[in-house]
Amino acid sequence: MSDAILRTENLTRRFGELVAVDAVDLEVHDGEIRGLIGPNGAGKTTVFNLLSGMLDPSSGRIWFDGEDITHTPPHEITSRGMALAFQITSIFPELTVVENVLGSINGQKRLLSPIARYSDDREGIDRATGILGRVGLERYADETAENLSHGDQKLLELALALASDPDLLLLDEPTAGLSASETRTVVELLEELRGEVTIVLIEHDVDLVMELVDSLTVLHRGRIVAEGTPAEIERNETVQQVYFGREY
Amino acid sequence: MALASDVAVAVLNGVTWGLIVALIALGLNLIFGLLEIVNMAHGSLYMLGAVIGWFVIDATGSFFVALFLAPLAVGMIGVAIERGVLRPIEDDVSITLIATFGLLLIFQQLALMSFGPGTRSVAAPISGTVSFAGVSYSTYRLSVAVVAVALMAGLYLFLFRTRYGTWMRGVRQNREVASALGVPTSKVYAFTFGLGSLLAALAGVLLAPIVSVHHLMGLDVLAVAFIVVIVGGLGSLRGVLVASLTYALVENVGALFVTPVRARILTLTLMIAFVLVRPGGIFEGDAV
Amino acid sequence: MTESHETPVGRVTPKRGAWGLVAAVAVAFPFVAGDFLLFLAASVLALGLYGAAFDLLYGYTGLLSFGHAVFFGVGAYAATFAITDFGRGVFVGLAAGFLATALVAVGLGLVATRVSSHGFVIVTILIALIANLAAVSLTSITGGTDGRSVAVPPVALPGLGDLSFFDPVFRYFFTLAVVVASLLVMYRLANSPVGLAFRMIRDNERRARMLGYNVTAYKLFAFSASGAFAGLAGVLSTYVTGFVSASEFSLVVSGDAIIYTLVGGRATLFGAVLGAVLVEGASNFVSELTDAYPLVVGALLLLTVVFEPEGLVGVAARMRERFGSPDATSAADDGARADDGARADDGARADDGARAAESESGTDATGDEHR
Numbered sequence: 034m035s036d037a038i039l040r041t042e043n044l045t046r047r048f049g050e051l052v053a054v055d056a057v058d059l060e061v062h063d064g065e066i067r068g069l070i071g072p073n074g075a076g077k078t079t080v081f082n083l084l085s086g087m088l089d090p091s092s093g094r095i096w097f098d099g100e101d102i103t104h105t106p107p108h109e110i111t112s113r114g115m116a117l118a119f120q121i122t123s124i125f126p127e128l129t130v131v132e133n134v135l136g137s138i139n140g141q142k143r144l145l146s147p148i149a150r151y152s153d154d155r156e157g158i159d160r161a162t163g164i165l166g167r168v169g170l171e172r173y174a175d176e177t178a179e180n181l182s183h184g185d186q187k188l189l190e191l192a193l194a195l196a197s198d199p200d201l202l203l204l205d206e207p208t209a210g211l212s213a214s215e216t217r218t219v220v221e222l223l224e225e226l227r228g229e230v231t232i233v234l235i236e237h238d239v240d241l242v243m244e245l246v247d248s249l250t251v252l253h254r255g256r257i258v259a260e261g262t263p264a265e266i267e268r269n270e271t272v273q274q275v276y277f278g279r280e281y
Numbered sequence: 282m283a284l285a286s287d288v289a290v291a292v293l294n295g296v297t298w299g300l301i302v303a304l305i306a307l308g309l310n311l312i313f314g315l316l317e318i319v320n321m322a323h324g325s326l327y328m329l330g331a332v333i334g335w336f337v338i339d340a341t342g343s344f345f346v347a348l349f350l351a352p353l354a355v356g357m358i359g360v361a362i363e364r365g366v367l368r369p370i371e372d373d374v375s376i377t378l379i380a381t382f383g384l385l386l387i388f389q390q391l392a393l394m395s396f397g398p399g400t401r402s403v404a405a406p407i408s409g410t411v412s413f414a415g416v417s418y419s420t421y422r423l424s425v426a427v428v429a430v431a432l433m434a435g436l437y438l439f440l441f442r443t444r445y446g447t448w449m450r451g452v453r454q455n456r457e458v459a460s461a462l463g464v465p466t467s468k469v470y471a472f473t474f475g476l477g478s479l480l481a482a483l484a485g486v487l488l489a490p491i492v493s494v495h496h497l498m499g500l501d502v503l504a505v506a507f508i509v510v511i512v513g514g515l516g517s518l519r520g521v522l523v524a525s526l527t528y529a530l531v532e533n534v535g536a537l538f539v540t541p542v543r544a545r546i547l548t549l550t551l552m553i554a555f556v557l558v559r560p561g562g563i564f565e566g567d568a569v
Numbered sequence: 570m571t572e573s574h575e576t577p578v579g580r581v582t583p584k585r586g587a588w589g590l591v592a593a594v595a596v597a598f599p600f601v602a603g604d605f606l607l608f609l610a611a612s613v614l615a616l617g618l619y620g621a622a623f624d625l626l627y628g629y630t631g632l633l634s635f636g637h638a639v640f641f642g643v644g645a646y647a648a649t650f651a652i653t654d655f656g657r658g659v660f661v662g663l664a665a666g667f668l669a670t671a672l673v674a675v676g677l678g679l680v681a682t683r684v685s686s687h688g689f690v691i692v693t694i695l696i697a698l699i700a701n702l703a704a705v706s707l708t709s710i711t712g713g714t715d716g717r718s719v720a721v722p723p724v725a726l727p728g729l730g731d732l733s734f735f736d737p738v739f740r741y742f743f744t745l746a747v748v749v750a751s752l753l754v755m756y757r758l759a760n761s762p763v764g765l766a767f768r769m770i771r772d773n774e775r776r777a778r779m780l781g782y783n784v785t786a787y788k789l790f791a792f793s794a795s796g797a798f799a800g801l802a803g804v805l806s807t808y809v810t811g812f813v814s815a816s817e818f819s820l821v822v823s824g825d826a827i828i829y830t831l832v833g834g835r836a837t838l839f840g841a842v843l844g845a846v847l848v849e850g851a852s853n854f855v856s857e858l859t860d861a862y863p864l865v866v867g868a869l870l871l872l873t874v875v876f877e878p879e880g881l882v883g884v885a886a887r888m889r890e891r892f893g894s895p896d897a898t899s900a901a902d903d904g905a906r907a908d909d910g911a912r913a914d915d916g917a918r919a920d921d922g923a924r925a926a927e928s929e930s931g932t933d934a935t936g937d938e939h940r
Binding site (some may be wrong): 305321358374375378380390392501507540545550 | 681874
């Protein structure tokens, strides 16, 4: 394992009296797939919102690629190479599927043309089509996104994150609500991305997590209670107590 | 001494006007806070209050009957608007805005057709002046200020001490949770819109003896109410009060030096400039 | 479902055929219509451009503005000043109207885009009301509601000599040319990567920001471009009527833009032109309507938003759906079901208080903290 691509120190976020994320020190290594697990309300989604700049931390710092990004606005964090796929799909419903992905690709460009037709952008459309192929949505390229099934919308969500060509991909329950075959598509895709992109994954499907990730961080009530390889976590007693014991 | 008493009267006028503006804007902000509807017809509900009030006074000869009937009528119009027009389209903010704009045009035109294009005056039910420390001030205006304060205190007590008020605050904070707890949200919405309309109309009748009644009188008030809501902070009630008084004082004192219209334009522009500095309003992130 | 036929002039699709028909009608119109109709047609074309400019902001970017009357008025007055006070020609007037409005729009846009989305529309309402108040009261400059007449100078075209705006046919073609050219430019913008960004902001502003778009800058650009073309429409309107007044700034004029777009259909540009033709045509020919014009506009606004928010284009699409392709309807049904699924998911999670608090505050915080 090489250097940490992402590091947080004392990361904390309060909502009124609720401390959703409590002094989290996280270190994610370049190229790994890290699982972020914990019972409902453990603060996992809030951690993602803090990392991606959607929320400002109450205290603590975040470094990405060696640079302090603590109070950087989300669009700048995205251009530095971090992408987030939301748990609740957040796509562009009235655009076609390929327009969705092309828009995501364009988001990385400094200056966009106000007169060229985007439908003439062969290179962009080819890339978009390629990404749609990876998530298995190629045949729906010209369909309006809101007409896709729930599962396909989740895959499109993933495609949007991939299209920004990230070094670090934050995935919030990418397989929740997906059929078995759609879940297979996602797992195969993540296996393909292993080594190419660093991935932090929130996932409730324990078998899937154990199969995919290199290491796990367990959150409980906003704090990190355990960290280690899947095998270590399975044996960890605290984790058994707070997580597997009660919830499953 | 002449200048000093002019200033004193301007300040008193500013306070009275500011309290009335607050009354109107509170209704607007309540509707926004609960229903997320930016009600462009709010100014014309104020105008309707004055116009209906004029007709009632014309028919009955009594200002106080008008003060009772006109707001009630407009309040019922408000409930009807919420139920009939806005309910089916409440999910889309811009669509509700366009609908209330349509209502504004309709109300204005109906007032023009029934009331005529001219301005008409209403005699104040209380005449005379009060003198204090060398400054004499209209008794009626002073009474209006007192009534406005009483109404706002009543509104506060209503919101914080009654069941309906608690429901309103509950819906405002989280409509799903409130609904799950058994709050009849649909009734609360209609009631809120009716209450806001009633307050605007009440202000209209109260002001009728001070300003002249005219079918376009709602437009200026709309501008003032909106700026006050923006500067006070969308959804913040105490912000509205502070912004209303500030606005009215600046405008009235300014009118000592330039024409009233220019004073209004300048004050509105100043307040818009304030938005540039502090986009979230005076009390950023206030809820109730 | 698109049928096309090979012909000597190339493939003819229904779409191309319809455009050809529109073009033919537009060009043939002056040879069959009388002077009054030509005058009406030219002013409706100018209003159509005004509606399309509004559509660029509302239909494509999702920003509702009640301040477009200000742009229309600023354009009209800028051209008036250029012509009557500085003795300039028609084209300088057009350029002055376009540029002055663009500048004003940038300034106002800086304020309007700073506040949250509801604040945006309120600020535009305020701008409209203040500008109206100022225009009506500054009679020495604007002429108030009585207005000023504008002597539009003739245009010298090579080979055609001096052409006067008193000539109804020239006036019509001049207006048509400027409107068509403007529509083409707006069409290119709407279908460019920048236009795609506009639509992304309309559909999902939060996500567009996450994907790296500087949403505020794009909103400002959309506001300014839309304002500049609305200003151009104001110039044309002044050229057609030879008259300008403070009434251009009234709130009803802002309402006109909304009604054209709603009647014609959002995010189509040409729909707004169609809307202008219908609304203005109807109100000019039914004299009962002319007297109570605001009442008609108000009622139309209510009726369209309550019963047919997609406008005429939406009605056409629904007809196609119902009588044309069965696939489209079933796909739409799937969409609805997918929605329900997503909502059920939310509900299932909402019982977990902390989580619900997380996602809610998440949304709010983005609104406030990184704008």
